[in-house]
Amino acid sequence: MTQQLDIAHKPADSRDVPRIAGMLTQLYREEAPGMINGDTEPNELLVHRALREQAPAAIEGMVVVEDAGTPVAIGAIATRQHPRVNLWYDTIAADARDLLGPRDGTRFLNGMRRLMGALITPLAAGEAQLHSIVVDREARQLGAGAHVVAVLEEKARLAGKDSATLQVLNGNPAQHFYAKLGYEVTHVDAPTDNGPYPSITMTKPLYN
Numbered sequence: 001m002t003q004q005l006d007i008a009h010k011p012a013d014s015r016d017v018p019r020i021a022g023m024l025t026q027l028y029r030e031e032a033p034g035m036i037n038g039d040t041e042p043n044e045l046l047v048h049r050a051l052r053e054q055a056p057a058a059i060e061g062m063v064v065v066e067d068a069g070t071p072v073a074i075g076a077i078a079t080r081q082h083p084r085v086n087l088w089y090d091t092i093a094a095d096a097r098d099l100l101g102p103r104d105g106t107r108f109l110n111g112m113r114r115l116m117g118a119l120i121t122p123l124a125a126g127e128a129q130l131h132s133i134v135v136d137r138e139a140r141q142l143g144a145g146a147h148v149v150a151v152l153e154e155k156a157r158l159a160g161k162d163s164a165t166l167q168v169l170n171g172n173p174a175q176h177f178y179a180k181l182g183y184e185v186t187h188v189d190a191p192t193d194n195g196p197y198p199s200i201t202m203t204k205p206l207y208n
Helices: 014-031 040-054 088-119 144-158 174-180
Strands: 007-011 062-067 070-079 127-135 163-169 184-188 199-205
Touching (some): 014 040, 014 070, 014 088, 040 088, 062 144, 088 163
């Protein structure tokens, strides 16, 4: 990856699913403790299958940021009118245990349940939720993350929303990145043993 990215963006489509699956698997390994275990390849294949089976709903509202034609970041937007869809568990339950084995498959499914429980929340009429934001490790600190957030914020404005919200799992250092982009902490979840992962809600007004 070059140090100066040749950044462009586009709506996600079915051709992007393999790369999206890889970046989401990276996100889950980094942010959801205990969810991804063992080799990356079977976990990535599981996510790929789920995305493929749920398309186009699974990638609705998603943006792909590219560096010279290579996807390096993704992000998506949800609103009350177009909510984030949670079909993962029913879609992948059998595949998870088949691809990962009984123990790791159960851990993946439990992690997905906890993750979706933390990140899928009711939205106000004027609110947009930014989610599934991932920057490839090799493209970090080169502007791709700020670019995808700016694109999603503009989509929210065009949809008539006056604020953007996002959730970061408690302890994720991405909280500091979003703070630099103008997001402020508005809620912190209390820790739980087996419920949704504790998360931090951050909000930014889209009009001053």
